[in-house]
Amino acid sequence: MPAYLLGYDIGSSSVKVALIEAKTGRLFASASSPDQEMTIQAPRSGWGEQHPDVWWQELVRATHRLKKAHSFESGDIVAIGIAYQMHGLVAVDKDHNVLRPAIIWCDSRAVAIGEQALHDLGEAYCLDTLLNSPGNFTASKLRWVKEHEPAVYEKIHKIMLPGDYIALRLTGEIQTTASGLSEGILWDFKNNQVAHHLLDYFGLDESLLSEVVPTFGYQAGMSAQAAEILGLKSGTPVTYRAGDQPNNAFSLNVLRSSEVAATAGTSGVVYGITKEISPDQVGRINTFVHVNNQPENPHLGVLACVNGTGILNSWLRRLVGNLPYNELNSLAAQAPIGADNLYFFPFGNGAERILGNANPGANLKNLSLLTHQIEHVVRAAQEGIVFALTMGLHIMESVGVSAKVVRAGQANMFLSPVFREAFVNTTGATLELYNTDGAQGAARGAGIGAGVYATFDEAFASLERVSLTEPDPNLQTAYTEAFNRWHSQLQRTELSNV
Structure with a gap:
């Protein structure tokens, strides 16, 4: 009986889905939606927003395109992985309703808030503990919402990154990862925990953060509701999630110190792996928790x-x-x-x-x-x-x-x-x-998280340089x-x- 791994890549331009043959690690099928690039709304100059429900709608369309073009049984999918556009802020109420459009990665409205935080908290704390300036990342965006949209802030039950929201729609569970918190500048690298001091400074309630689950491993099973919408099997496990740049590096088997990956999609990125904490003292680059990071064996991603x-x-x-x-x-x-x-x-x-x-x-x-x-x-x-x-x-x-x-x-x-x-x-x-992409990387990540592959080398045995x-x-x-x-x-x- 065939077995497959399903990977989703939630971008700001499109949603891609890939189906990998678990045994061979080779691409079986792929699809994407929409045909034209998704719109980024800019209500004001320097802003960038997308509604999270649009990502879900395009994921549904991409999944149905995959199923229509390629024959497979939903029960043959072993696990699901998710990659996603980084740094976005999704806010939901207690009924999981989205409270406002997501403030996405290219939005600049919180720059001044982040710069003031850098000044007040001090470069020593920000660069040595957070490894980054708060900048216009997720934590600063949430503070912006508290200052400028207090009625919205008061209704927030949980905040999520874009991939966390997609996982919520798939499983009904609200979760995130340490890597995800680090991309939001919400992670204390010194103590391997949530950045409590930053939250206190911004006056943000820690209860708004999601439960932290491992990047690789069982996170939650697909809900009956999502399975009916997608035509997939209820209970299929989500076993991997990562932001697009850590996941892009992962999809290229960039996991070891001094290895470097690059992308040139909507944004362009160079992303290198290091085991040493050495942030840029001017804060022009970022450091995040890489997908294979362990407290006793650190692997960090340095991104420009x-x-x-x-x-x-x-x-x-x-x-x-x-x-x-x-x-x-x-x-x-x-x-x-x-x-x-x-x-x-x-x-x-x-x-x-x-x-x-x-x-x-x-x-x-x-x-x-x-x-x-x-x-x-x-x-x-x-x-x-x-x-x-x-x-x-x-x-x-x-x-x-x-x-x-x-x-x-x-x-x-x-x-x-x-x-x-x-x-x-x-x-x-x-x-x-290499002939790979973020959706294929997410599928391979799901394979590792589900135990289909015992090692990273096994997961990438079929990866070919073109x-x-x-x-x-x-x-x-x-x-x-x-x-x-x-x-x-x-x-x-x-x-x-x-």
Whole structure:
């Protein structure tokens, strides 16, 4: 009898689902929904919201698409894993009704609250105990709700991260993980517990937090109601959950110190593993509990993020008449390295941590109406994203996480030959691409949590590298010079501290 592992990846653009053959570890089927990217609502400049019920509706649609396209018995699913967009704030009342749209990862409204907390609590506490500035993360967002929407705050029974909410809809249980609390800047790394001092400072009731369960292992079984809606089997266990970036690293088998993963979807991220606690003293990068962390054997994920990554590429695509992405990539290849001194700063999707939480907006600089064509703009955008990610890698290197090899999924911006070429020759790292994604990673995580796989190596035995791109000495000088010019132009803006 066949046995499968089901993985969900709840993004801000779409919901993906993957079905993995438990025995072979190979992808059996996948689906996603919607066909067009989900909308991020921005009621005010710098805000970003999505209603959690939309994620659930798209999960239901994706599941039914999977079932319609591929024949399998619901009873053959051994376990379910969940990956999700990080840092969002979902608030529900005692009847599990959502009280307001989720304040998601790219929302900047709580930046000032987080900066004041950093000042009041002190850098020593924030960087040594929380390993992060509170910034505009989940704890600061909840404080914003308490200050600006007190009637909503008074009704809150529990707060959750996006993946916790999906697990609630699947199982009826409200739970989270230590990794999830760390992404909300709600975790005390020194004492391996909830950050009580931060909660006290913000005046937040600890009872609002969810029960903490292990990242891997039995969390709860699917409810009869969810099973009927999805056409799956009641009681099917949820045995894994993680935020999208820890899960992306996991999906690429990035679990050991000095290994580095990258993504270039809606946002762009480089994420490296370390066993040492060494936060950036300026707070430009983040440190989270990695999926395989244990108190006696710590594994931490150090993350540098560029919010305006794939969303910039998507914006350009709409601007030029919704060309297919492969045609957009072909346009980029028609312009020379450095785009004839045209500079794109991809910072138009909320506060950017690598810029000290500044939110300068996207900026196209040095445009010549006589010289530059659309191919220059597209190339400048792709190079600008790479250059911003390179800035992040340089910050990570300053705390001891270096990138000799970077692993990524064969998807999104990494499908562009120009992007891959710029990435390896600017960073100096070899790039390995794998035919996997977050939903497949979540399914493999479920397999570990359910005991289907005894070790991580067993879970990833079937993972295959599909391409390798190495730096080209004949191109590195040109890309280094282009990066230096880009960075020099950035320093001449109001962001003189970068």
